[in-house]
Amino acid sequence: MELSPQILGGWLDAFAAEVAENEALLTDLDRQIxxxxxxxxxxxxxxxxAALDPADxxxxxxxxxxxxxxxxxxxxxxxxxxxGTFFLRLAAALPDDGPIGHAAWLEALRAGVQGVMDRGKANLGDKTMLDALIPATDAFENEPDHPWQSAADAAAAGRDATVPMVARKGRASYLGQRSAGVADPGATSATLLLVAAARTLA
Incomplete structure (x- = not known):
């Protein structure tokens, strides 16, 4: 794959479409917790x-x-x-435009996920977007033949795993035990990011 603004633009356009399609779901989940x-x-x-022009x-x-x-x-x-931190760290880790392979994408993803961990002071099991992003990145590393689809599948499994969790970070943590029984909204939107990647970057 040749890395370019247009390649990333295709990913982010697909992400915007996934978010728009799932707006009601994201709102309902967030309404509950x-x-x-x-x-x-x-x-x-x-x-x-999506309104940005990659050609600029x-x-x-x-x-x-x-x-x-x-x-x-x-x-x-x-x-x-x-x-924002995810994409700032991902940007800093990206190679110059040109061919980008599995190892370079993995390095960029890991940098982005570490940025989210640093910024949110959260980790796996806290019922946040990291419960989708961390398994997705691990799957990306371990399935080099179909990394993006594997990442999307792992993100979805991680999202589903947040349902029984009690939130330990963010506003949902204020609810204590009442935060259990609902998928985390951030993990749900982060899964859409990986679904969009599987559609456009594979």
Whole structure:
């Protein structure tokens, strides 16, 4: 695969489409254990990114950085800085435009996930987006023949695993035991990010 702003743009356009299609689900999940605004916030942020023209950027790294700043400024709440940090760290780890292979993508994904961990002070099992992102990245590493589909499948399994969890981070943690029984909204939107990658980057 040749890395370019257009390649990343295709991924993020697909992400915006997935978010728009699942806005009601994200809102309903967040209504039960959050502020009921995750759907609207994610739609606003991904629409703003989809409005960027990849042709305006010299390379994929600069496009990813602009994506990060756009998400931070438009999503709002905790999700904006978390998604923004993911793409900032991913951008910094990306190679220059040109061929990008499995190892380089893995390094960029791991950098992005570490950024989310650092920013949110969370880890696997805390009932956050990391419960989708960490298994997805591990699956990406372990299935080099079909890494993106494997990552998407693992993200979905991680999302589903958040249903019985009691939240330990974020607004849902204020609910204590009442946060159990609902899939985490952040893990759900993060799964959509990997589903979009499987559709466009495979």
């Amino acid at each position: 959050g502020d009921a605004d995750h759907g609207a916030n994610m739609v606003r942020g991904t629409k703003a990114v 950027f010299a390379d994929a790294r600069s496009y990813a950085k602009k994506t990060a700043m756009t998400l931070i400024s438009t999503i709002g709440g905790a999700s904006g800085p978390l998604y």
